[in-house]
Amino acid sequence: MLLHPVIQQLRTLKLDGMALALQEQQEQASIRELSFEERLTLLLERERVIRDTKGMQRRLSAARLKQNVSMEEVDVKHPRGLDAKLFRSLHSGQWIAEKRGVIITGPTGVGKTFIGCALAHQACRQGFTALYAQTGRLLGDMTLAKGDGRYLKLLAHLAKVQVLILDDWGLDVPTPEGRRILLEILDDRYERSSTIITSQFPTSAWHANLGDPTLADAILDRVLHHAYRIELKGESLRKRSRHLTPSAVSLS
Incomplete structure (x- = not known):
């Protein structure tokens, strides 16, 4: 039986994993010892693996992470107060x-x-969508979007993201408009999706940093409850890396 037309049809149907696996099977003499059902199972498994891989790659690309790193690369033994048990549970x-x-x-x-x-x-590897954003830049972009009609569309997009990173929280005091936008973003996500917040400041300073007591109460009410806390300490790893060779630098 000529398999070329079959392989072409599989590719036309966007079953690239099955097409690749079928080609590989033809090169394996031992494959004929397997039953039809066993060979079909191998084809379907290859298709699933390839689709999962492509899906993960799409999610990682859409996430626009500032650092493309895995949890396995985090040095949980470095003395900076990272709770290894909590981190592994995540x-x-x-x-x-x-x-x-x-x-x-x-x-x-x-x-x-x-x-x-x-x-x-890790969330992207597990099938969740994610997005990285520097907090101040995001609020600036959302403020501009209010002026050109994109605001509601962007707000809806942020609400659908399953894991949103708000980096450098509190680095700048938000404008009055920025505070209202931040509240809308977090209100849409509260108990519907997960948010990761990174900040140089302890949570005890966040209320004052937001600049408006009333809005600060509303914002933090949606942030501080039901959130795991990772409180790090110690010297900058960048300072430490200056005294190490590239091969010895921890990427944590």
Whole structure:
């Protein structure tokens, strides 16, 4: 039987994994020892693996992570106060299924963004959508979007993202418009999706940093409850890396 037309039809139907697996089977003499059902199962498994891989790649591309790193690359033994047990428990993704958040605080350079991106990377591997945003830049972009008619569309997009990283929270005091936008973003996501927040400031300083007591109450009410806390400490890893060879630098 000529398999070329069959392979072409599989590709036309966008079953590229099955087409590739079928080609490989033809090169294996031992494959004829398997039954039709067993060979078909192998074809379907290859198709599933390839689709899962492509889906993960699409999600990672859409996430626009500042650092494309995995949880396995995080050094949980480095002395910076990272609770290894908590961090490993987040590996399962159950916190996303439960619509809980993660708050990562600590001084500059201790790996807050790295850890946040690693959590989002793991989420993409598990089939969830993610998106990285620098908080101040996001609020600026959303403010501009109000003027050109894109605001509601962007707000709806942010609401659908299953894991949103808000990096550098509190670095700048938001404008009055920015505070209202931040409240709308978080209100849409509250108990519907998960948000990762990284900040140089402890959560005790967030209320004052937001600049408006009333809106600060509303914003933090949607952020602080049901969120896991990762409180880091210690010197900047960037400072430490200056004294190490490239091969010795921890990427955490």
